[in-house]
Amino acid sequence: MDSKKILIVEDEKDIRDLYHEVLSDSGFGVAVAVDGETGLKEATSGDFDLVLLDIMLPKMDGLQILREIKKDPKLENLKVILLTNLSTDNVIKEGFAIGADSYVIKSEITPDQLIEEVNKALAPKAKTPTVS
Amino acid sequence: MTDKLTPEQQLQKTKEQLKERETDLFKINQEVYKKNLELLKEKKRLETILYNMAEAVFVLDSNRKFTLFNNTAQKLFGTTEPEVLGEDCDSVINLYSDQGARVLSPEFIKLSSDSSAYVKIDFILHSNHGERVVNINVSQVKLPYEDRLEYVVLMKDITVEKEIAKLKDEFIGIVSHELRTPMTAIKGYLWMLANGRGGEITDKAKGYLTKAMHGTDRMIALIADILSASSLEQGRIDLKVESVSLKDLVLEELDELRARAEQRGLSLEISDFDNLPNVYGDKRRIIEVLANYIVNAIKYTNAGFVKVGARSDGGFVRVEVTDSGKGFTDLEKNNLFKKFGRLDNSLVTVAEASGTGLGLYISKMLIEKMSGQVGAQSTGAGKGSTFWFSLPIAGAWRSLRRR
Numbered sequence A: 001m002d003s004k005k006i007l008i009v010e011d012e013k014d015i016r017d018l019y020h021e022v023l024s025d026s027g028f029g030v031a032v033a034v035d036g037e038t039g040l041k042e043a044t045s046g047d048f049d050l051v052l053l054d055i056m057l058p059k060m061d062g063l064q065i066l067r068e069i070k071k072d073p074k075l076e077n078l079k080v081i082l083l084t085n086l087s088t089d090n091v092i093k094e095g096f097a098i099g100a101d102s103y104v105i106k107s108e109i110t111p112d113q114l115i116e117e118v119n120k121a122l123a124p125k126a127k128t129p130t131v132s
Numbered sequence B: 001m002t003d004k005l006t007p008e009q010q011l012q013k014t015k016e017q018l019k020e021r022e023t024d025l026f027k028i029n030q031e032v033y034k035k036n037l038e039l040l041k042e043k044k045r046l047e048t049i050l051y052n053m054a055e056a057v058f059v060l061d062s063n064r065k066f067t068l069f070n071n072t073a074q075k076l077f078g079t080t081e082p083e084v085l086g087e088d089c090d091s092v093i094n095l096y097s098d099q100g101a102r103v104l105s106p107e108f109i110k111l112s113s114d115s116s117a118y119v120k121i122d123f124i125l126h127s128n129h130g131e132r133v134v135n136i137n138v139s140q141v142k143l144p145y146e147d148r149l150e151y152v153v154l155m156k157d158i159t160v161e162k163e164i165a166k167l168k169d170e171f172i173g174i175v176s177h178e179l180r181t182p183m184t185a186i187k188g189y190l191w192m193l194a195n196g197r198g199g200e201i202t203d204k205a206k207g208y209l210t211k212a213m214h215g216t217d218r219m220i221a222l223i224a225d226i227l228s229a230s231s232l233e234q235g236r237i238d239l240k241v242e243s244v245s246l247k248d249l250v251l252e253e254l255d256e257l258r259a260r261a262e263q264r265g266l267s268l269e270i271s272d273f274d275n276l277p278n279v280y281g282d283k284r285r286i287i288e289v290l291a292n293y294i295v296n297a298i299k300y301t302n303a304g305f306v307k308v309g310a311r312s313d314g315g316f317v318r319v320e321v322t323d324s325g326k327g328f329t330d331l332e333k334n335n336l337f338k339k340f341g342r343l344d345n346s347l348v349t350v351a352e353a354s355g356t357g358l359g360l361y362i363s364k365m366l367i368e369k370m371s372g373q374v375g376a377q378s379t380g381a382g383k384g385s386t387f388w389f390s391l392p393i394a395g396a397w398r399s400l401r402r403r
Helices: A013-025 A036-043 A062-071 A089-098 A111-122 B007-052 B071-077 B106-111 B159-194 B203-233 B246-253 B255-263 B283-299 B359-369 B397-402
Strands: A005-009 A029-033 A050-054 A079-084 A102-105 B056-061 B066-069 B119-127 B130-142 B149-157 B242-244 B267-270 B279-281 B305-313 B316-323 B373-377 B385-392
Touching (some): A005 A013, A005 A036, A013 B159, A050 A111, B071 B149, B130 B159, B242 B246, B255 B267, B279 B283, B279 B385
Antiparallel strands (some): B130 B149, B305 B316, B316 B385, B373 B385
């Protein structure tokens, strides 16, 4: 079976490792990027089905990367789930306005809920996702 | 011997009398002079205070022409008092609030026309000292001995205060972010352990891990609540106020809470939402408050019911959450809506007094931000309680704000 490929752009090592592990365990192909610049390079490479994109990143913030992704017609099918730890509506609202598919508040979800969100975003013809 | 004075004597006497008058007059004159000086000194003293206070003060007559313009105002607006006296307010000051309202427009002044009311707003002033945040405050005074009104306008430069508030905001934002990141890792890896991802574990170990996970969840909720309480305290929260149907809101949102009540063997009854007028408020925030009331009711009730009802009351709709739970005493009542004002834990018979102790405090601030009120009643410990909040009926809101 052709496994879906996921890019994790997250600067916090512990969280990056955790998500890497749970996603690999669930059968996804996983790659990581540790800052905004490499995150953008990887995300726009065309190799991925979904990006887990942290918002607060060194070098370039997640929303900026999201803007670049949305500009590129080749990446039309690339799904983006924003990772945040600040449940401030404005940032999330802005993310949706730019074209994010979903978001998770990292501190409020467990690993199985992350997998659930990822599957929901990757499901064909997913409706507007709701967030736990 | 005769009574008759000689003309010389007569003259002498008149002279003496005149002299006396003169002395009297001199004394009076001296007194007047002294009094005048005192008055002048007092006037100068008050003037000096008024003209040199840290706040910019100026006075407008009923035609919005300047009658006084203190030194601080002169500095703030880069002009002098003689230049502006008698001039129209608009020719000197043309200011707009952040919301675009013209500051000191006739309507603005009129808002302060009720003698007990005063208008107080913050706005940004672009002056030659750069951008300043200024708080403006208009009060109406009736002059003694004269049948006319004047408007005293007081402007305070609060740029520094605003900057400090902003720094505090940023600090809390950073701290809360920095706290959440390690909590996220702790929570995630505890979950991995508890779910056997690190190898087989005993049921006992799983129980410990589950408790540790609950602890982290509470900590995370506490960080979130501290952050929202802090934003609310500083008035730095965006409300999306619109006309909201409470019925729709209750129908959409209460399923999960009903399941939670039933889990504890309680019934969650909802009534009287059918013919309610819409209210003005931020839908998401109303849900937050209502859910908070209901979760509390469920938490503090061991048997019986939780009822949610609503009714129109004046220009408001009042929503009530009544339970058959532990209730509270008059003494406890005072602390309910305060920070960390949870009921005495020793009385809590529910498994665990979870929660952050900030829920009702945040609820109160949110409802008050939406021009409503909150309250609670109980006939005593063990006798159940009612927590309510009110919100202005849509349409009635505008006139209420004007009041």
